[in-house]
Amino acid sequence: MASLARPLRQDTRLSRLMRPRSIAVLGAGWAANVIEQCRKMGFDGPVWPVHPTRDEIGGVACFRRLADLPEAPDAVFIGVNRHATLDVVAELSAMGAGGAICFASGWGESGEAALQAQLVEAAGDMPILGPNCYGVINYLDGALLWPDQHGGKRVERGVALISQSSNIVINLTMQARGLPVAYVACLGNAAQVGLAELGEALLADARVTALGIYVEGFDDAGAFAELAEAARAAGKGIVALKSGKTEASRAAAASHTAALAGGGAASRAFLRQLGVAEVATLGGLIEALKIVHVHGPGLGGRLCSLSCSGGEAGLVADLGAAAGITFDPPSDAQKEKLGAVLGPLVMLANPLDYHTFIWGDLEKTTEVFAAMLDGYDAGIYLIDPPRPDRCDPSSFEAALQAIEAAQARTGKPAFPVSSMPENFDEPRAEAMIARGVVPLMGIETALEALSALRTDSVDPGWRPWPLVGASPAEMLDEAKAKALLARAGIAVPRGVTAPAPGALDRSGLVGPFALKGLGLAHKTEAGAVRLGVTDPAAEPPMPGVQGYLLEEMVTDGVAELLIGIRRDPVYGATLTLGLGGVTAELLADTVTLVAPVTGPEIAAALRRLRLWPLLDGWRGRPRPALGAAIDAALAMQAMMATDPALREIEVNPLILTQDRAVAVDAVIWRET
Structure with a gap:
C-alpha cells in the first residue's frame, strides 16, 4: 500500500528563527556569549545587541530599544529575567520579528503555569522556543542563538538534534565520532512550539539528513506520528532516545495492565509502530544517526x-x-x-x-x-x-x-x-x-x-487514538464486567450471582465451580477465589466482598493469556498482551501496542513473547486457539473505541482451549 503521507512543509513559521539573516540579542552576559559564538562560527548577517544603558556588548554597538533596530529581526535571543521577557516578547510580536528564544527559567517548570500562559499570549503568532530554553545552533549557516560553548563546527549537510535537556545536547555536540551535526535545538518548556513542529522545521531543510531526539515526554502523539510519516516519505529517518516518564503514564490503577504497560512500554510501542528507531544510550544515538545520515532510514535484519x-x-x-x-x-x-x-x-x-x-x-x-x-x-x-x-x-x-x-x-x-x-x-x-x-x-x-534500525513494516496513515479527558471512574464488579464482554461477543463462563453463598442457584450449571467474591480488583490476593467448589452453600463467607459469583470452571484449557487495554494520557490507548494468571507481573513477559491495531499485528506481537513457544506447541503441547484470542483482543479494542466512558478493560486470564477463548476473570473501569 502506497503511503499517502503529506510532504514536509518547506516553509514553516519557524523558518526565519531557524535560518535567520539577522539576529538580535537582549541581556548582558548571555548576549555577549551569543555574539561570541556567532562570530566564531562565521555568521555573515548582522547581530544587534539591545540594552537600555550599555554602549556595547561583545564589541558590538548597542541599540537602546527594540524600536531602534534597522528592521524587525529574524531571530532574537532573550536573555533577560522572566518578567521582563513578557514585555520583550509582546513588543517583538508587534513589530513582526521572526521568532525568539526565551532563555529565562521560572515558568511552568516552577509551578508558574499562569505566568507561562501570559507568555504564550504575549507571543501571539510569533513563534517562541521555551521558555526555560537554551537555544538553537545552525551549523549550516553559522547562526547561533546559543549562550554557551559547544563542540560543533560548520558543515554543508548533516543531522539535526532536538533535546529536552540542554546539558544532554551540549554533551552530544562534543562527540568525536564523525557525526556531522547540522542543527541543535532545545525545546525548554515547549509552551508554544512543540516537538513535532520543531522537528518538521529542521527536517524541511534539504541539507538535513536525519533527526535525533532526546525526549522525556511527547506533547502531541498524533502530531509526532504525522511528522514521522512525512519524514519517512522524504527518506529521512528519526532516531529517539526516550528518557523519563510522565506522571500521568506512571499513574497506578488496580490492574496488572497498568503495572505492565507503563510509560516505558507505551513509548516503546509508539515509536516501534511509527518506524522510529529507539536507542537506550547516547552512544547508540550517535552511531544510529551516522548510519541514517549515510544510508537512510531502515536497515535489513540479516x-x-x-x-x-x-x-x-x-x-x-x-x-x-x-x-x-x-x-x-x-x-x-x-x-x-x-x-x-x-x-x-x-x-x-x-x-x-x-x-x-x-x-x-x-x-x-x-x-x-x-x-x-x-x-x-x-x-x-x-x-x-x-x-x-x-x-x-x-x-x-x-x-x-x-x-x-x-x-x-x-x-x-x-x-x-x-x-x-x-x-x-x-x-x-x-x-x-x-x-x-x-x-x-x-x-x-x-x-x-x-x-x-531494523524497524518493522509501518502501517501507512496510522495514528494513535485521540486523547479522552480523565474523570472519576469506578470499577465494575466482575459479573457486570463479564456481561459487557459477552455483549461484545467475548465468551465468558456461565454463572449466577447472589448476596451470599447459600443463595446461589447452581441449577442449570455444570460443576466443578469457581466461587468468587465481587467488588475486589485482586481477588486472589484477598482470598476471594475458590476453585473446584462442588457445594457453594457449604463455603464460608468471604470478608469484604459485595456479593458472590458462581461460575462453571473451564477444565480443558491449554494456555492462559492476559489481555488488557487502557486509556493512556499520552498515546490514546494501549493494548497489553502476555502470559496470564497470577504470575503475570512476576513474569513481566508482555508486549504492548498502541491502539488501533490489527489482527496480524496482534499475532506478530504474541510471537515476540519470550514464552511464545508455550503457545506454539512446545514439546508436543496442544496448540491453543490463538485466532479466538486475537478476536477477543479486537473485540475489547472495539469496546473502547465505541464507548469513551470505558477507562480500562483487563481479562486475566483468558483461558484458551484448542477451539475457543474464554474470559474467566475480568476487570473493567468506567467513568462515573
Whole structure:
C-alpha cells in the first residue's frame, strides 16, 4: 500500500528563527556569549545587541530599544529575567520579528503555569522556543542563538538534534565520532512550539539528513506520528532516545495492565509502530544517526560479521545475542567462494574469523569481504587501527580499503567497527563518512544502533487514538464486567450471582465451580477465589466482598493469556498482551501496542513473547486457539473505541482451549 503521507512543509513559521539573516540579542552576559559564538562560527548577517544603558556588548554597538533596530529581526535571543521577557516578547510580536528564544527559567517548570500562559499570549503568532530554553545552533549557516560553548563546527549537510535537556545536547555536540551535526535545538518548556513542529522545521531543510531526539515526554502523539510519516516519505529517518516518564503514564490503577504497560512500554510501542528507531544510550544515538545520515532510514535484519580474531568473533556473537541480533551462517555458495581464498584452515561461519592469511593483500581481502557481504543486508568488520600518535597504522590500510571496496562492489552497507570508541580517530571517521562508509565506534553501541534500525513494516496513515479527558471512574464488579464482554461477543463462563453463598442457584450449571467474591480488583490476593467448589452453600463467607459469583470452571484449557487495554494520557490507548494468571507481573513477559491495531499485528506481537513457544506447541503441547484470542483482543479494542466512558478493560486470564477463548476473570473501569 502506497503511503499517502503529506510532504514536509518547506516553509514553516519557524523558518526565519531557524535560518535567520539577522539576529538580535537582549541581556548582558548571555548576549555577549551569543555574539561570541556567532562570530566564531562565521555568521555573515548582522547581530544587534539591545540594552537600555550599555554602549556595547561583545564589541558590538548597542541599540537602546527594540524600536531602534534597522528592521524587525529574524531571530532574537532573550536573555533577560522572566518578567521582563513578557514585555520583550509582546513588543517583538508587534513589530513582526521572526521568532525568539526565551532563555529565562521560572515558568511552568516552577509551578508558574499562569505566568507561562501570559507568555504564550504575549507571543501571539510569533513563534517562541521555551521558555526555560537554551537555544538553537545552525551549523549550516553559522547562526547561533546559543549562550554557551559547544563542540560543533560548520558543515554543508548533516543531522539535526532536538533535546529536552540542554546539558544532554551540549554533551552530544562534543562527540568525536564523525557525526556531522547540522542543527541543535532545545525545546525548554515547549509552551508554544512543540516537538513535532520543531522537528518538521529542521527536517524541511534539504541539507538535513536525519533527526535525533532526546525526549522525556511527547506533547502531541498524533502530531509526532504525522511528522514521522512525512519524514519517512522524504527518506529521512528519526532516531529517539526516550528518557523519563510522565506522571500521568506512571499513574497506578488496580490492574496488572497498568503495572505492565507503563510509560516505558507505551513509548516503546509508539515509536516501534511509527518506524522510529529507539536507542537506550547516547552512544547508540550517535552511531544510529551516522548510519541514517549515510544510508537512510531502515536497515535489513540479516547481518554478517568479519574479524581476524576468534576472540573478536566470539565477542560479537555474545554481544549480538544480547542486542537481539542473530548471525545466520553463510550459504554453500558463499562458503565455496570464501574457501577458495581463505583455504582449508579457516572455519567458515558467521561471525567469521578470517585469520591473517590474507592480511595486507588488498585483492584477496576484498574478495573475502565482498563474498561474505553479498549474502546479507549489511556487514560489520571488526578493525581497530593503531593510534596514529604512537603507532604506524599503515598496515591496516588494505583492510580498510577492502571494506570500502566490498560496499562499492555489493551495494550493501559495510561498517568498520572498532572494539572501543577511542580506537577509531575522528579525522579518519569524518573522511570515511564523506566517502559514504560509516565507521562505528564500540562493539556494544554499534550493535545497539544496528538493532534499533531494523524497524518493522509501518502501517501507512496510522495514528494513535485521540486523547479522552480523565474523570472519576469506578470499577465494575466482575459479573457486570463479564456481561459487557459477552455483549461484545467475548465468551465468558456461565454463572449466577447472589448476596451470599447459600443463595446461589447452581441449577442449570455444570460443576466443578469457581466461587468468587465481587467488588475486589485482586481477588486472589484477598482470598476471594475458590476453585473446584462442588457445594457453594457449604463455603464460608468471604470478608469484604459485595456479593458472590458462581461460575462453571473451564477444565480443558491449554494456555492462559492476559489481555488488557487502557486509556493512556499520552498515546490514546494501549493494548497489553502476555502470559496470564497470577504470575503475570512476576513474569513481566508482555508486549504492548498502541491502539488501533490489527489482527496480524496482534499475532506478530504474541510471537515476540519470550514464552511464545508455550503457545506454539512446545514439546508436543496442544496448540491453543490463538485466532479466538486475537478476536477477543479486537473485540475489547472495539469496546473502547465505541464507548469513551470505558477507562480500562483487563481479562486475566483468558483461558484458551484448542477451539475457543474464554474470559474467566475480568476487570473493567468506567467513568462515573
